[in-house]
Amino acid sequence: MSRGWGIVIALVMVLSALAGCVGGGGGGAIEIPKLTGDFTTDVINLGKFFASQGVDTIKYTVWGAGDPNSIMRVYGIIEAANRINKIFEENNINVKITVDKHWEDSFSTLYSDFLSAVPQGTNGDFFVNSYVYIANLAEEGYILDITEYANKYSSLLNDFYTPLLDAAKYKGKYYGIPQDTEARPLYIRKDVAEDMGWDLTGLAEKVKNGEFTWYDVYKKAKEAVENGYANWGVIHRKGSAHPDLIQFIFAFGGKLYDEGTGKLVVDKEALYKWFTVEYTMAQNGLIPKDMMSWDWGQQIHPTVVGEKDNPANTLFYIGGTWQWAEWQTKAYYKDPKTGESRPLTPQEVNEKMYYTLFPAGEPGKQPVTLSQPFMWMIASNAGKDNPKYDELKDAYHELAFLMIVAASDSEINAIHSVISGHVPVRKAATALLNDPNWIQKLTNLQLDLSSDVLNAIKDIIQKTADPINIKFLANVSYMLDYTHFAPSHPYYPRLADILKDAIDKVLRGSMTPEDAVNYVVQKVEADPDLKDNTEIVGEIPKSWHFP
Amino acid sequence: MLRRRGSIAFFLSLSLFIVVLFYVIPLVLTVYVSFTPMKNWNVPRYIGEFISIKNYQRLIHLLKFDPDTRNVVITTIVFVLFTLTINVLGGLALALATYFIDEKLSATYQVLWLLPRMTPVAVYSLLWYYFFHPTTLGILNSILMALHIIKSPIDLGMDPALMPWGAWSVIVFVNGLVGVSYGMIILYSAFKSIPRELIIASRVDGATTWHIIRKILIPLSKWHITFVTVWQLLSLLTSYAHTFLLVEWRIVDSSWGQPWALYVFNTAFVGAKDQGLAAAAAVILSIIGILLGVLTLKVLGYERMMTEPKGDI
Numbered sequence: 001m002s003r004g005w006g007i008v009i010a011l012v013m014v015l016s017a018l019a020g021c022v023g024g025g026g027g028g029a030i031e032i033p034k035l036t037g038d039f040t041t042d043v044i045n046l047g048k049f050f051a052s053q054g055v056d057t058i059k060y061t062v063w064g065a066g067d068p069n070s071i072m073r074v075y076g077i078i079e080a081a082n083r084i085n086k087i088f089e090e091n092n093i094n095v096k097i098t099v100d101k102h103w104e105d106s107f108s109t110l111y112s113d114f115l116s117a118v119p120q121g122t123n124g125d126f127f128v129n130s131y132v133y134i135a136n137l138a139e140e141g142y143i144l145d146i147t148e149y150a151n152k153y154s155s156l157l158n159d160f161y162t163p164l165l166d167a168a169k170y171k172g173k174y175y176g177i178p179q180d181t182e183a184r185p186l187y188i189r190k191d192v193a194e195d196m197g198w199d200l201t202g203l204a205e206k207v208k209n210g211e212f213t214w215y216d217v218y219k220k221a222k223e224a225v226e227n228g229y230a231n232w233g234v235i236h237r238k239g240s241a242h243p244d245l246i247q248f249i250f251a252f253g254g255k256l257y258d259e260g261t262g263k264l265v266v267d268k269e270a271l272y273k274w275f276t277v278e279y280t281m282a283q284n285g286l287i288p289k290d291m292m293s294w295d296w297g298q299q300i301h302p303t304v305v306g307e308k309d310n311p312a313n314t315l316f317y318i319g320g321t322w323q324w325a326e327w328q329t330k331a332y333y334k335d336p337k338t339g340e341s342r343p344l345t346p347q348e349v350n351e352k353m354y355y356t357l358f359p360a361g362e363p364g365k366q367p368v369t370l371s372q373p374f375m376w377m378i379a380s381n382a383g384k385d386n387p388k389y390d391e392l393k394d395a396y397h398e399l400a401f402l403m404i405v406a407a408s409d410s411e412i413n414a415i416h417s418v419i420s421g422h423v424p425v426r427k428a429a430t431a432l433l434n435d436p437n438w439i440q441k442l443t444n445l446q447l448d449l450s451s452d453v454l455n456a457i458k459d460i461i462q463k464t465a466d467p468i469n470i471k472f473l474a475n476v477s478y479m480l481d482y483t484h485f486a487p488s489h490p491y492y493p494r495l496a497d498i499l500k501d502a503i504d505k506v507l508r509g510s511m512t513p514e515d516a517v518n519y520v521v522q523k524v525e526a527d528p529d530l531k532d533n534t535e536i537v538g539e540i541p542k543s544w545h546f547p
Numbered sequence: 548m549l550r551r552r553g554s555i556a557f558f559l560s561l562s563l564f565i566v567v568l569f570y571v572i573p574l575v576l577t578v579y580v581s582f583t584p585m586k587n588w589n590v591p592r593y594i595g596e597f598i599s600i601k602n603y604q605r606l607i608h609l610l611k612f613d614p615d616t617r618n619v620v621i622t623t624i625v626f627v628l629f630t631l632t633i634n635v636l637g638g639l640a641l642a643l644a645t646y647f648i649d650e651k652l653s654a655t656y657q658v659l660w661l662l663p664r665m666t667p668v669a670v671y672s673l674l675w676y677y678f679f680h681p682t683t684l685g686i687l688n689s690i691l692m693a694l695h696i697i698k699s700p701i702d703l704g705m706d707p708a709l710m711p712w713g714a715w716s717v718i719v720f721v722n723g724l725v726g727v728s729y730g731m732i733i734l735y736s737a738f739k740s741i742p743r744e745l746i747i748a749s750r751v752d753g754a755t756t757w758h759i760i761r762k763i764l765i766p767l768s769k770w771h772i773t774f775v776t777v778w779q780l781l782s783l784l785t786s787y788a789h790t791f792l793l794v795e796w797r798i799v800d801s802s803w804g805q806p807w808a809l810y811v812f813n814t815a816f817v818g819a820k821d822q823g824l825a826a827a828a829a830v831i832l833s834i835i836g837i838l839l840g841v842l843t844l845k846v847l848g849y850e851r852m853m854t855e856p857k858g859d860i
Binding site for chain 1: 587588589590591592604605608609611612613614615616681702705706707710797801802816817818819820
């Protein structure tokens, strides 16, 4: 070996040693504190750790979606950051978390955006969206498996309702913590029913017992429209069959998922019955044929809360609990006295709307509802915009987890429930809703919230913190006993897309119910991946009639 | 000589660089992605996974068994043929009309026809949204109702009773109007480059306008018409922006209003986000585009146009 090569090798060795000293903080690996399960201790440990690494500002972004009243889905994370910052401050830790927020009205659009943003690293660190996306996001490695962290906080998790925790899991692992849930009642306009001379007393109980089915809904809707009491018999969501319309499948005793095989299910009999109900109603002018193209703000809600021909009204509406609060904050109601659109007051909503479970499809079947719990999810690259991310990644993930722990605070959950019409996910939050003192504090805005968060939501609180709404939430809570969930399966969004197209064709009359069932089967079988993940069961019933 | 070659190489290398960077590399990448299971934008996970021709097999399977994918093929053929006809013949008609009228008036007229091209896609599509809106809000419905041609509003692009021609007529009409100005500009310039003496002489000899069009303007603009035809054909094969918005806004039926290019876009970026399958569909579209382009040039005699003229110039 020449002398020159010897010098080069020596230099490389010296530089390597130096690099080790600089990069490794004295040669050893960075030891990131492990979570203990005690929130304050964990916050302090992590805060001190970040300070020791020279990180004084930590930036996260939260992406949330939903109706305008559900903004605690992003403000919950901001409040969590504020609470953790306060602990840092009290312990003289010079670290501060900042949170940017991004909001989308449509949760499916937000999901699409998230999918395309993760590989580019432009996604939100927190993703607050439906549990239904967990399967696909977990399969792609886009969201964090938080099982290890969650196990440390088992006492917190024990306070959540079990079915919701199950929805947060995929293949036995936690990928989120429940943020909210809801029921999907069938709303009935009390004023229209009164005009018809229909006494609604005890109807919810009849629905519960399966004595009032979709056959009865059809009869009443027809009566209301044909006799000029309502412009429409039934109104429902636009754009997607998931989640509201798939209740029909369950209401006709069908299923969408086979626990045994882990495959999606296309239940031909239930699909046929669902399609027949909608087809019959649309052909008879009870549901708009272009229902799937209606605009939420311009057509659907103004009709649901509207007056006959001003702009229109309906007898039934397949809606959700959150809309009870939405009608109180958005100007959907066209006031006949002033001609102006305005929100309804809690009293007016209560006077207009009766609510029941989604009735059984036919005699002998059970009423249902459907819940789509939203989850606090953490992106697998959470903390990516911060210094020394590659070295401190686990610490950023742990801190992100602590933030969703803080955002799961029972008071935050209870506030969200009241102002957005969602059902609490924690027993402690339910207890707050039953506590008159806390309700009083909420009404008086005496809440333990940071000022920026309080300012952001105080208008909504002032409009919605009303005993009527609290009572509504209590009244609908029984519906969760009848709830169903859409499958948490990576291919479910594809199947849901096919169902959307099928029901649109059925409503427009371009396909008969039988054609539409065959269309769904054909579409599933034409996609080899979907076909491998789907079972097609049942047959189109020959002697079944509706109405 | 060497210096001249150096200059040629320099100028060629610049254009070659641009072609390679913006055309060849994306095409190669698309072909590559079509052999991977790429989906959900998960490039790091799927980029190294090779699945042979599975995406092409899936596409053929879909074409065989999925009614909507079959509709895409039929829609593409109808859309391209009809829109191309409007683009070329409409462009020709407009160029002729503007050629024979007063120059100032002609300029104003041309600017009017260029408006669709100058208007942002979203704004232009929004105009058509309100034009075809299936209620009394829709301009078309208001006009037809005012003329007592229809009693209640029609949903031209969505009504099952009017499918598939209803949806096709909307997308052909909208895209036809966008493309027609291109032909107008090219062909108008071609007519203007024809020596005026020829026109004057033919007039003196008693030629009518029709004779001038048939015997002078069209024959002398043959290559321009060829160019416009091929250019528009290839553009239409790959255009989807206006159609995408009309389908998205539910003015046009998604099954009968989706040409192949839009199918590629929707498969890649909407719904299943199946970028591998979309890439396979895009590769097939590119191959069809290349074949059609070559075929059209052959049929229209492109080689003769490019042959060096005989004799000295």
